[in-house]
Amino acid sequence: MTHPESTPNGHRPPAARSGWRWPLQRWRAWWDRLPPATQDRLAVLGPVVSVVLFLAAILSALVYFTEQVASQEQEAVIRDTEYAQQRLRLRLLERQEQLMRLARDIANRTLEETAFVFQAEALVLQNPELLSVHWVGPYREVVTGYTSPSAPVHSQRLAGQPLTTEDTGGAFELARDLHQPVYSRPLRWNDSGATLLLLVPFEDQRRFGGVVMAEYSVEGLLRYGVPPEVLARYAVTLVGEDGTLYAGTPLKPLQTPLSRLPWSARPQRHELPITPIGNSLLVRAEGLRADRDVGSEALFWLVGAMSVATIWMLLGNMRHTRRRLQAQRALVAETNFRRAMENSMLTGMRALDMEGRITYVNRAFCDMTGWSESELIGARPPFPYWPESEHDTLMARLHDEIAGRNAPGGFEVPVKRKNGSIFYARMYVSPLIDAQGRQTGWMTSMTDITEPKRIREELTASYDRFATVLDSLDEAISVAPLHSHELLFANRMYRNWFGDGPHGHERLLELCAAVPVMPAPEENDQVDALAGLPADALIEAVAEHAQIHVPELGKWLELRTRYLTWVDGRLVQMLIATDITARLHAEEQAKLQAERAAAASRLITMGEMASSVAHELNQPLTAISNYANGLISRLRAGRTDHDEMLAALEKTARQAQRAGSIIQRIRAFVKKSEPNPTLSDVGQMVANAVELANIELKRHLVRLNVYQAERLPALLVDPILIEQVLINLLKNAGESIQCAQRPPRQRLVELTVTPRRLDGRDGVEFIVRDNGCGIPPERLERIYEAFYSTKAEGMGIGLKLCRSIIESHHGRLQARNLYNGGEVAGCEFTFWLPVPHTDSRGTPAAHVNETQTSEAS
Template sequence: MLGPLVSVLLFLTAILTALVYFTREDQARERETVVRDTEYAQQRLRLRLLERQEQVMRLARDLANHALDEATFVAQAENLVLQHSELMALHWVNPFREVVSGFTSPAAQPSAAWRHGQRLPADFAQGAWELARDLHQPVYSRPLRQGDGSWSLLLWVPFEHQRRFGGAVVAELSLENLLRYGVPPEVLARYAVTLIDESGAVLAGEALTPGPRSPLSRLPWAARPQSHALSLSPVGASVLVRVEGLRAQRDRTAEALFWLVGAMSAATLWMLLANMRHTRRRLQAQRALLAETNFRRAMENSMLTGMRVLDLQGRITYVNRAFCDMTGWSAEELIGTSAPFPFWPEADYDYLMARLQDEITGRHPPGGFEAPVKRKNGSIFYARMYVSPLIDAQGRQTGWMSSMTDITEPRRIREELAASYHRFVTVLDSLDEAISVAPLHSQELLFANRMYRNWFGDGLAGHERLLELCAAVPVLPAQEVQDHVDHLMGLPADALVEAIAEHAQIHVPELGKWLELRTRYLTWVDGRLVQMLIATDITARRQAEEQAKLQAERAATASRLITMGEMASSVAHELNQPLTAISNYASGMISRLRQGRIEADELLGALEKTARQAQRAGSIIQRIRAFVKKSEPHPTLSDVSQMVANATELADIELRRHLVRLNVYQAERLPPLMVDPILIEQVLINLLKNAGESIQCAGRPPGQRLVELTVTPRRVEGRDGVEFVVRDNGCGIPPEHLERIYDAFYSTKAQGMGIGLKLCRSIVESHHGRLSARNLYNGAQISGCEFTVWLPAARAAADRPSPNGAEASADPIPG
């Protein structure tokens, strides 16, 4: 039976192959012709567009060179529009999208957007205005639909005036007229030429209307009208020119012969297939039955869920392989058994018997129930059982179908998660910090530990109160939403989640406590962005900081008194000179007055010298009194030169006692500092006094005892400031002690108390400055020491944020 069938099929295949081959050859030739004519039409349209573009660009260059005024522009625009049918309008638009002047063809559809002085909308022509302005090149807009249903293009030609954007010349091109006058007549005569957009919509021309075709033409390999489309340069892909060609009518005789051969072949095939139908049906039924049986058996054996069937009396009538693998019992051992079943643990007979009665009577829970199952080896695992009635083909219930899933691992994970959550809550409840988590701008409190509940209760009021008191914590603005969906869903929140926690110190009047508040954003378990607040009670720390601040002020005053005590002999010697001069001047004047040998001019001169010596002595006493007077730190806008003069005047007294020469190098036009001048003078005096003692310790000869004070402006980390450098040629600081010189009660001097440099550093850092020290070397030998103090200028100090009670950074400045 297969021989005749194969012969007929081969004959029909040969006929179809020949017909398809010759048809495709005709299609290929027609395709080449259509493509060539399409390229020709595209070239003619492109040349016409480039001519119009060049004419508009000449107008733009004349406007850029101020060779045209409004009247001349209108005249030239009118001349171009009337000469070229595709030009519908020419307008001059200034940089502010306002129409300066122009001309519109009388045949064009009037448009309100081109009135004189009219400001074009920001979204006019789909952004072509902005593109032309940014690129400084001619730009074509996408096709625009006019009021009469026609389509047009806008050509934006920008121009510059004094190297700045001066506006644009806008030409409106009619796509219908461009197609009519731009495509050669011989192409229009042979084809249906249209202008389309990228979606295939017709912009100009008429598309080919499909006419009646022969039944043969509806076959997949039949010839159809050829068409080809190319993008219209320089407009781009938004406008394409499409050419469609008509195909000549097919030879009816060839079609009749084809259908005759096809009918004869179909009749032969029908007769051959009729003999095979009965046998094939029988084989198909047999194969379908075998396949269905194998499929059901394979499906049952491949399931990971255990299946068990009970009859209406509660006996097992079926179990699948998964059920046997789970329990370890074979199907032969289970089928036909009644309760209690072999896979029931003995300790749970009562519970499982109650569940079986619910199953048989139809009272089983729809969500299933958990039950322990015993394997054949005696081990126990937990399973979830789902029960449903078993209905046969006639719609009658014949039993109950139960499915069993091993949930030992999920149950273990659930218990571990519950234990982990209990540990997590226990740890957080034992903390001394109040922790709360809430979504942004929501009335829901997701989590609060015990300390939070003790302070603020169970509601969200405490969380909102903390945010209200802490202005330094960033809070995202609220948005009006109509549903219950997180309005921040979908936004990139990684930067917020990965950011470092914000810190702030606030006072809560309701609690009477100072709290350190830390906040950060988290991604909650349901994907929402939430804010976590951690509040720590720092009331004791604040009190300790206040006490430490008070002790530091007292230590600074004591340090100044100690310094003056150490300099007492030098000050006494310094005061002795003006007092001795005053005594000598007074004795001399008394003697000469008694002898009558003094003139009024000489007496006046002697009195003036006496007054100057008295003023000098009083100035020294006032400086000492101001230096040792106890007062609260009071930062003021201070002059650097005055502070340096006051400090060096007192320090020079002590240095001269040790035969040390002080050289001061001070730059001009130093910026003012927002500091407490007395404290800064104390730092400079202490450093200068230490330098003199270091030189004395080194035993330098009198001619080589030199201390230098250099005051210059210095910029550090982008901030302006003033740098004070105290340099000596003393014995320096032992390298192993260089890191400890700022420790409290640590001193390299035998009689030192160890509070001078500690106070100096605290004073400098309280003014947001830096203090550093380094040894000076002559080869491998220490030849002196250099202390550097940098203080920010008044404006830089004002811009620096308050440290909120914490100490400022004390890193040494570079160099």
């Protein structure tokens, strides 16, 4: 049916839309489009909002009018405070004028002391706030004055009594410097309240002649200076700029809960400085607005109570409506959830009645088996998805299921699809209970475990391969949690050595704890990198190494420890023990071979120097022979001069000692002995090496210059080995100069010994520099190879042994050519040895480590 005013197409003309009905119809259409739940919520919310707005309007009006009254009262306090301040100012200015007249009369010498006392007495008696008026001389002495009988003790000042800075608060100096009246800060006294001083200076023949000092009682200023009507209306006090109370009683604030309401009584306060005095003294007025009459607010409380009751009823109705809507939504959600669960669930669901007949299957069950719902509902065993070869087993399983004999973890069964393919599933059975609490059947959930089973089999095979690889290793591997006696893993070698228990793991840790764990060479921090663990999962595992001896096995083992995060999240420790008995034996043999090679090198060196040594020994032996023959001749001739014979014998003894010293040096150098690192003096080692090497250098007409720094630190080395390195390098330098055929004046070898810091450690550097033929650049990298030599007669073991000796002492050996333009002008060998660290007792750290290692061995 078309509206009479509508057009044939059903739309209204513009004139009809502009009427008052058009907005109402639009609002009605919007309301009809809303869901019922929203309509109910808005229907209840509208009255609540109206009541709340009504209550807010009443409260706002009450607060507004209250604030208006408070503002008016604050303005009244400000006016009255200004009025009291003006009265105090005028009273102080009047007293100041009177004191200034007294000061002028004293300066003009028209006022004597007696007249001053009379005028001061009249002034004090006429003004009760004045305690005393005194004439003070230029040197702070009291000339004369008058003090009120009611004044406190400190105001009683006698003639000739000097005033201190504390008495005037520093105002005397200020008045003397400014030459104008000065008010002091309020002074508080123990025998009375606070006082205020006014000092009016005067001059005597253009010089400071003193002051007229008046002392005010601050309490008297408040009592006689503030108008009585202001004192009656407000609580007036005189305070300092920091809030210190000097006179008056302040108003105590209300501590009731009603004092916090917007319309409750609040104190009105205003303060102003007293102009002649300044900011050191302020007048403060406080007034309390009286509480409203409870009867005048009865209407507000009545309306408020009714509004609260109305809101409570509306909220109760809203709560009831919300519960009804929640129940409806829960019902709809439950229905949708069950429908969505049935349609999108990946787990197959099957319900059986008490007789074993299928009463329900979901879509996932049908998709997994390939049978439709109509084909499965009502089916009895044997079910169509049972494999023919498993009918008996599955029938027995069904009887156990109906009887309630089910495993909590479910059971695994084969399932046949409609196309004939087989897959494996895990089924979980639970009783089906109705609303009355009776069991009506069994609910079974089925999950396809074909892929998890395949993954589990692959993981088992992978574990078997992993265990086979670990069991075939020559190392014993064990894993155990920290601070636990549980053994998580052990390979075959561990079981062969220690058995199946954790005692082997604990024994290895016990032996490892008795041996100091040495850090890697590049590590400077010896603190365990895993200190503080466990905090999070380990990102990087840090290993520690130790060499231990296991008496039970009779083996030396290299033990490596590593912290790991186990599969269950626990922090565990893995031990890897490797049998290094054969390796240690080989290293010991190699060490013996190196020692033999070093001894052979020393013998070869002495063999090469044999002629030089013989020549060097020939001189003292020849001298001894000559002295002996001379003595024999004198004895046969009967010339026995006691002094001459004693001198000849002394010279013979010195030559014999020289020859014996050379032989002892040679014997100590070539003697075969075990390496014995001791704290050795650098100067002594250099002197011994130079004494032996100089024999060979003299044979080649080579001059040796030694530059040695003073106060060199002692080194923890084997001195014989270091002397061997020095002798070898010095001998090679002399042979290089001989090869270069330098003139005798240019044959020079320099030995420099200085301290040097390298890589953050202190040490001593030895430099052997010659001006020989140098080393061919193409052979410079190979000079340290075994049996490689740049000399035709060389054996190629000297520099190799030198480098091994220096590196065994944790030092460095380097060589480089010296150039003069593009021509090789000589060679320089440099080796550096570190200074040992010492502990708190002064013992070298390296010596301590070697002692501990030897004890562990």
